Amino acid sequence: MSDVENKRSVVLEPFAAHARYFEDLSVRMPDNSFAVRPGVIGTIYFAGGSKPDGRRGLLACFDRFDELFGEHLISGKDEDLATFGKKTTKGVEKIRKTISETPEFMDVSVMRSSAPNPTTAPEYQIRTLTGRANPEDYEAPTGYKVPKGEEMELSYLKFSVPMELVTRSEGLEQYESFLRYVCEQLDVRGGYGGLSAVTAYNYHNWQAQEWAIAERFSGIEIDCCAHLGSEEYDPVSYEGEEGENTMPTAMYRYLKPYTKVHRWGFIKGVNWYTLLGDVFVERLGGDAALRKALDRDDIGVERINHCVLVRAGPFPRLGAPEEGLPEPYIFVNKVLRVLRNPKPDGLHFYDPHLPNANSKHARSWQARFDLPNAPPIPEPPKIVPPRPGKMRNSVRGGSPCPEAGWWYTHAMQNSRRYFKQGEIMPVVEGSSWGWTYWIWEHSQDSSS
Template identity: 25%
Template sequence: MSGKASARVNQLNRLIKQAPRLAINSAEGVPLVRLGLITTLYFRNGHTEDVKWRIAECFSRFRRTFKHELNWQFYRKPLRLNDANFGYRRTLVRTSGPEEQLTWEISSGNVQQVAEHRMFLMNAHENLADIDCSCLKMVLPWSILLSPGGPRRYEDWLTYLCDKLNADHGFGGLGCILPNDCQKHFPLEQKLAQRYVGLMVDPMPQIESLRLFNHIKGASWFTVLGQRFVKRLGGNDAVRGQLSGCRDVVFRTYDDGLIIRAGTLPVLGGDAQENMAAYVEVNRVIKPIRVQSGCLHPYQAVGGGGFCEVSSALWYARFDEKPIAPIFAGQVCTHDGYWFTSSMAGSQYMFRKGEMMPKIKGSRGKPIQWFWVKAADRVGPTLEYAPSCATDHDEE
């Protein structure tokens, strides 16, 4: 078995082992949370006739593919799904006026149930088209990754939806599947998302559409960037170039943008041995267009739990490079690069990782801290210390 195939098997085994930890039931045994494979896309012009026909085609394909799993439909009211009422509501969507805001869903469960197969739409009507975007969410069981060709079939689904909707931006990856009436379960999602950084927090994508009109949510297994976002990052070549050093990152195009895949399989990130480097690299590149703040659980105050503004900001920044902590004189340098100390004017010296940070003559026993400035373009010999620097022996 090749090294790449072995790594894939190991990652699948991790998911098999970890998935039961994300399966939470009520005291009565009713499923409250399950691990799923979620796709959320934001797009423009959801009020127009052309896009509504495209939306209907997406729902029709999803219905044909997973017909035996889908039992419920919501359009103005919930009802059991069958061919007749699906066709009728598809027609209503196609013929609706530009001023109508549509909410349409087909799923394997009702609003109180965890639905592992689901397609959901909410559009932005004509009067909001300049400030808001429409969204479509697809939910599938994560276990499709275990089937032969499963990851590729999922990627094909993602690309199909991006093409059909001319996706502005979005993502695809692992997330918590909650019932539709999910507010009371927000604390469970928060707890899991803080433990497993690879999980996307996305219980109700429609409530984030205004905030995500000019920003994207962040890095996931798949990160979708429409052309206007690619241009804001400097263009297609610039994005590819910045990620060229990460061999786990793969690119795929669709009609109106770029899809970035971070690894052959999604990573949950709850195991210290799991490699999140591809997610970190994608996050580094897309950070200028990523949302920085805004509550992931806007109704958390009602239930008394879930993400608040502060914890949400930390979640958005979970893949950001963490600030390098200052080092006391006499301790070992933690990073190659330039450091300075406020105890000596004009100090900025390059140290190599593993070297001892020097003390300062005349400090009279005061604690001396060295602060990180920047990485060195090329780490060469350490600069000689200024005369006012001293070793432990000199200070004595």
Template identity: 25%
Template sequence: MFERNEMPEEMSKLLAMFDDDLTARNPGGEAMLAVGLLAAVYFAEPWRREVREIVAQFAEDYITRWASELCWALNPQSLSMDPFVAAEGVKPTTFSSLADEDDAFSIAASGASDPYGASAVHIGAFAPALVRRDELGFIRFGCPLVPSARSRFHLPDVLLELCKKLRPVSGYAGMGMFTSLDSASSQRWEGPLYELAQRFPGLEMEYSISHSIYLAEGRDGKGGIKGVNWLTAISDVWLDELGGAAAVAADLRDLDPRYILHRYDGGLLIQAGDRPALGDTERDAWPDLYVKLARYLKPIRITRHSAFGSGGRGWAFGPQEVRAWLARFDDR
């Protein structure tokens, strides 16, 4: 998405905090945080086989595309991360849980050097069993911010094709942080991650398991969107509250002609400019397209959410801090 010689100033400042692989490591050399392009979508009826088949096929295509970069995949039987070359988890379309509504369906693959490390080359998906009909499933995936010649990945096209097939209730993509898959390890990095979030407002914070709960009930007991980023996918269910997809598209064109609008059956993918933005609060620099979009979509944004992360010692992203982060663009 970016070449190193064309980075905006705020992105150069962020990347200077990480090593040449755009990762932050613990004293043992294990990657605990990684910078990259991050996407996440949330979908309804996650127990249905038809839905799971779309999720599985997308994940399998991603795994095939990034096979040379991947090191680990989730074993669907043991639920442990196995070395990629011998992993049973590289073919999600064959998982037995695909057709079992009473069983959860999980997928994970990572390019980290150790099984629970952080990597921008990562995909994770979860579809809960049929327990509550309002539960959401999710897919999150990423790609490097600075692509190599063999790893070109046009995120708007990829996300749009997924939305056309899956018709998610909401989703988003932009610059984000990938954390360690080990909760005990990632907890020790919650403080630095919080500080990065305070400085760079365009940096997405992703906690998919808890998001899936509050995206279904975090707006006066009903669902809504988490917020905005470079790419923001919204279902017609929420667009209808704003007058419908056509009205929203017309409003956004009037708001700023730099918005790129991708209509698909069941929703709208809003692209805030040609490239993702980051912002830098230390310079009072805010990504203006994100700010305008966040204000416009505020009526359908969730207002309630639990703590991000472990909620452990220090509670860097406690409930109050989370509410402030969700509303970070409102008064700009």
């Protein structure tokens, strides 16, 4: 361990961190309510939020959160522009129906919360904003086609529990168990979890306070605008030209080799939990290489479906002034930092009057766990490189085949078959495996 990493040896466990710094992590109002309060969050970006399987998984997550913490959930909203308010049993059922019955071409934006009003920060909360499916067949002027039903963006789910919950071992287990459950239910492409300054529903008013808290405590995640991050985790490539007066001749919702990069895809950074979708694991050399690079007793590496969960230490760290930068976070960051955006956008909405996580501050904040001699984050390529060896992402049923060749699925026996590039890969209904994922075997003329 370097002198920089070892210059402070104080470690605040959650109980001590909460007891010592609760007020410093909060914004208390004159009526003794809180507009900002410390919590433990989970923010998950996932695909398939417009599809029936994704909606079923999303509903299962909301129902499980209700089983765990429903006694605290008294309010919420059942659509994007709905008024935040108290929810009776009838209101809760309307939220559930919104998740399960909203048409694919419309997004789902619902929330359940423990806050009594929109100006009070919740202790417990779960919310989502889903992607949408293309409502009809579309052909661009340049000729490329977008079929009806193709999903247009990623979805996100975010939940939070009070910091006090994880000061007890059973509460810590509840948080981790629910995070794993979410990863089991959804097609996760990335995300993170850890301590955060949870704001009231009117979060626009509290960006400066969230920034001030995050500047002081390195373990605090800036996340009141989490919905802005979904594009970062969503790679897209294209052919042709892209500009003010030009349009691509083809667009792909993945990184097709030898095409041009529209969005490379990045992770936000490292916290207690860092969730890596297949595309990010592949960039690090695959599961085995990632486990080898993070091989240390206090670091957890766990694969759940199409996501790897990396846990930096046995409990979330605050990174208080007397602690310095949490060493497990530094260790994990050494391996994962290459996945970050070298030129990130701001993490808050623009406000010229108050300091917040604008693009300049976001860059320094995301680099807070970098050591002084760390090399620059590599710039993404302009052309998608060929994929190495057998490291190819599995493909969810209902999606176009990204690469011609032989594929198979565990969802049914004798499933091996050849797909042409762009051919829709079918969904196996009623399978005990749940969602259908097609796995690459080899190309037509190679066994590699």
